[in-house]
Amino acid sequence: MSNEQVTADDLDKELIDQLHAATLKASDSCFEIKKLCATVLVPTGALVAVFSERSLNVAVFIAGIFVILFFWLADAVGYYYQRRLRATMNIAWERRAARCEETWRPPNTSSVSPLRAAFNGSMTFYALLATPVAIALLFFVTGSIHSPIPSQP
Numbered sequence: 001m002s003n004e005q006v007t008a009d010d011l012d013k014e015l016i017d018q019l020h021a022a023t024l025k026a027s028d029s030c031f032e033i034k035k036l037c038a039t040v041l042v043p044t045g046a047l048v049a050v051f052s053e054r055s056l057n058v059a060v061f062i063a064g065i066f067v068i069l070f071f072w073l074a075d076a077v078g079y080y081y082q083r084r085l086r087a088t089m090n091i092a093w094e095r096r097a098a099r100c101e102e103t104w105r106p107p108n109t110s111s112v113s114p115l116r117a118a119f120n121g122s123m124t125f126y127a128l129l130a131t132p133v134a135i136a137l138l139f140f141v142t143g144s145i146h147s148p149i150p151s152q153p
Contacts, residue, residue, distance in 0.1 A: 033074050
């Protein structure tokens with residue numbers, strides 16, 4: 001058994017390292033969610049069209065909007081917890097900084113509300129995906145685009 005004594009700095013450093021690793025995992029998950037959303041969006045529309053007599057209808061567009069909303073909400077939850085982890089890291093940084101002779105301030109990584117997590121710059125991706133789907137739905141509903149007549153076998 002070691003006679004080496006564990007200090008408060010050691011404990012805070014270990015906590016910061018663990019929180020940092022968890023934050024990186026959450027950040028990676030948010031990126032993967034965006035990639036998966038883009039990957040799932042097109043096949044979902046095609047699958048809905050297949051099950052709706054192989055024709056373009058409102059269900060195709062609504063399914064696309066639902067896919068985007070589902071992934072957006074999942075991403076917002078990931079972003080929320082990522083920011084909570086960073087805010088917790090700030091507390092440990094501030095404790096360590098208080099024990100130092102030098103003045104140091106941690107980065108500003110305050111926690112966010114669930115609403116702010118859902119509407120932040122990284123969620124622009126979902127607006128960019130939803131915009132053409134919504135415009136196409138509008139064109140479909142107004143009759144500017146229509147479903148081709150299915151061919152008879």
